[in-house]
Amino acid sequence: xxxKLHYNFVDVFKAPIEALSxxxxxxxxxxxxxxxxxxxxxTYATFSINGEKIKTIFSVYTFFPFYKLFFASIVAQIVFxxxxxxxxxxxMLGFYAVSxxxxxxxxxxxxxxxHHAIRKGFRRFKQILLAELGIISFIGFIIxxxxxxxxxxxxxxxxxxIYALLFVIPNFLIAILTLFIIVVxxxxxxxxxxxxAAEKKGExxxxxxxxxxxxxxxxxxxxGYTLLALVTGKVSSFVYAYVCxxxxxxxxxxxxxxxxxxxxxxxxxxxxxxxxxSDVTFHTFQLFPSVDFSFSLTKYxxxxxxxxxxxxxxxxxxxxxxxxxxxFLTIIAVGQARGYAVIRYIKDGYKIEDEEPxxx
Numbered sequence: 329x330x331x332k333l334h335y336n337f338v339d340v341f342k343a344p345i346e347a348l349s350x351x352x353x354x355x356x357x358x359x360x361x362x363x364x365x366x367x368x369x370x371t372y373a374t375f376s377i378n379g380e381k382i383k384t385i386f387s388v389y390t391f392f393p394f395y396k397l398f399f400a401s402i403v404a405q406i407v408f409x410x411x412x413x414x415x416x417x418x419x420m421l422g423f424y425a426v427s428x429x430x431x432x433x434x435x436x437x438x439x440x441x442x443h444h445a446i447r448k449g450f451r452r453f454k455q456i457l458l459a460e461l462g463i464i465s466f467i468g469f470i471i472x473x474x475x476x477x478x479x480x481x482x483x484x485x486x487x488x489x490i491y492a493l494l495f496v497i498p499n500f501l502i503a504i505l506t507l508f509i510i511v512v513x514x515x516x517x518x519x520x521x522x523x524x525a526a527e528k529k530g531e532x533x534x535x536x537x538x539x540x541x542x543x544x545x546x547x548x549x550x551x552g553y554t555l556l557a558l559v560t561g562k563v564s565s566f567v568y569a570y571v572c573x574x575x576x577x578x579x580x581x582x583x584x585x586x587x588x589x590x591x592x593x594x595x596x597x598x599x600x601x602x603x604x605x606s607d608v609t610f611h612t613f614q615l616f617p618s619v620d621f622s623f624s625l626t627k628y629x630x631x632x633x634x635x636x637x638x639x640x641x642x643x644x645x646x647x648x649x650x651x652x653x654x655x656f657l658t659i660i661a662v663g664q665a666r667g668y669a670v671i672r673y674i675k676d677g678y679k680i681e682d683e684e685p686x687x688x
Contacts, residue, residue, distance in 0.1 A: 333434065333681060335670050340553045343663035344564035346433075347655065351442040352426050356661065357647070357654030358446060359422025363415045364391060364650075370411020378404040390603040391646075416517065419657075420456055424521035425449035426661035428686075431525050434669055437685030452524055458532035459520055459539075463513045470506045474499070512543050519543075519550070522664040526672070526680055546671045553670070557663025565656035566615045570623065572648050573613075598641035599628035602649065612652055 333339050347353070371393050375382050378399045385393060399405045425445040432440045477499065481491040516539050523538045524530075542550055580595045603609055604625045614622035669680045 333666070333669060333673075333679075335673050337553065337556060339666045339670055340556050340663050341560065343557050343659050343666060344560050346430065346666070347426075347561075347658040347662040348564075348568075349429075349658075351445075352429055352658050352662070353651055353655050355425045355429065355442050355445050355449075356422045356658040357651045358442075359418055359425065359449070360654050360657060361647070361650055363418035363422070366418060367411060367415035368393065370407055370414070374399060374404045374408040374411070377401055377407060390606065392603055392606050392608045394608075417453070417457060417460075420517060420521050421449040421453060422657065423518055423661045423664070424452055424456065424525050426658050427522040427525035427665040430662045430665035431522075431669070431680065432685055434665070434681045435683050435685045436681070452530060455524055455530050455532050455535060456521060459524070459535045460513075460516065462532060462536055463509065463516065467506060467509055467513065470502060470509075473502075512540060515539075515543060518554070518660060518664055519668070522661065522668050525665065526668060528683075528686060541675070542668065542671055545675045549671055549674070550667065553663060553667035554660075557660055557667070561656050561659035561663070562616060564659060565652055566613075568655050569613055569652045572652060573623065573625075576645065576648065593631075594638055594641060595645075596628050597631045598638045598645055599625060600631040601639065601642035602646055604629045608653075609649075612649070 368391060372382050372386070375385055375393075378401045389395060397408075399408060425448065428448055429440055429442075429445050432438075477491065477494065481487045483490070519542065520535055520539050523542070524535045527534050527538070576595065580592045584591045602625075609625070610622075611617060613624060672678050672680060
C-alpha cells in the first residue's frame with residue numbers, strides 16, 4: 329500500500345513509530361558513537377595540553393567530559409573548539425542519514441540500506457559544512473562591520489556624532505537581523521541536514537535558502553512540530569530504555585540457568601565499568617528533567633572488574649546504551665523530515681512524496 333502523509337501534526341506525532349526501525353537507529357547510533365569518540369579524543373587531548381590530569385578526569389567523567397568549555401591555554405582552547413565542531417558535524421551527518429532514509433521512504437523507497445545512507449551522509453559532508461560556513465561567514469561579516477563602526481567613533485570631533493546618528497538606522501536594525509541569523513544558525517543543526525536530504529542537487533546555497541524560508545514563513549508550525557517530536561521522543565526513548573534494561577536482565581537470568589551465577593556476575597561487573605553516575609546516564613533513565621519518575625543502575629557501581637571479557641561485555645552494553653540516545657535523536661531526525669515535508673507542502677504546495685526516489 330502506497331504511503332501517504334496527512335500533511336498536519338499527525339505526521340510528526342507518528343515519528344516515534346517511524347523511527348523505531350533497526351536501520352535508522354543503527355545509522356544514528358553509528359554517527360553518535362563516531363561523534364562521541366572524536367569529541368573524547370580532542371577533549372582529552374585538550375586536557376593534556378592544558379596540563380590537567382587525564383586519569384583523574386576520566387575516573388569522574390569517563391566518556392562524557394562535557395563539564396568544561398573554556399581553557400587557559402590558547403592552543404588547548406583551539407584544539408577543543410576544532411574537536412567540538414567536528415563532533416557536531418558528525419552528529420549532523422547522522423541527522424542527514426536518518427532524514428534521507430525517511431525522505432526516501434516518503435518517496436516510496438522503503439528499502440534503502442543503512443550503509444547507503446551512511447555513505448550518502450559522508451558524501452554530503454562538504455555541502456553541510458559549506459552551508460554552515462556560509463551562515464557563519466555572514467555573521468562574521470556583520471561583526472566586522474560593527475567593529476569598523478566602533479573605529480569611526482574614535483574620529484576626533486565628528487566620530488561620536490556619526491556613531492550616535494547611525495545607532496538606530498541602520499545599526500540597530502542590522503543587529504536584530506544578525507540575532508535572527510544566529511538563532512537560525514542554531515536551529516540549522518537539526519533542520520539543515522533534513523533540508524539537505526530533501527534536496528537532490530546537493531547545493532549548499534539551496535540548503536541555506538530553504539532553511540531560512542522554513543523558519544521565516546512557518547516559524548510557529550516548525551517550532552510546534554519540533555516540540556512535539558522532542559516530547560514524544562523523550563517519552564518513547566524512556567520506554568525504550570526501560571525495555572533495554574529489562575532485556576539485559578532477562579538475558580542475564582536466562583543464560584544463568586545453564587551458565588551459572590558467574591554469568592550474572594560478569595554482566596554486573598561489566599556494568600560497573602560504564603558511567604552509571606554521570607548526568608547523561610541519569611537523564612537518559614529519567615522520563616523528564618525535574619520529574620521524579622526514573623530508574624537507576626547505580627547499584628551496579630559497587631562491583632569491580634578487571635578481565636578482558638568483562639571489558640568487551642561493557643562495550644557491548646555501552647552500544648545498547650548509545651542506541652537509547654540514538655533512538656531519541658532518530659525520532660528528532662524523523663520528526664524534522666516529516667515536519668519539513670508537511671511545511672514544504674503548506675508553504676509551496678509541493679509534495680516531496682511525488683518525487684522519484686534517489687538511486688542508492
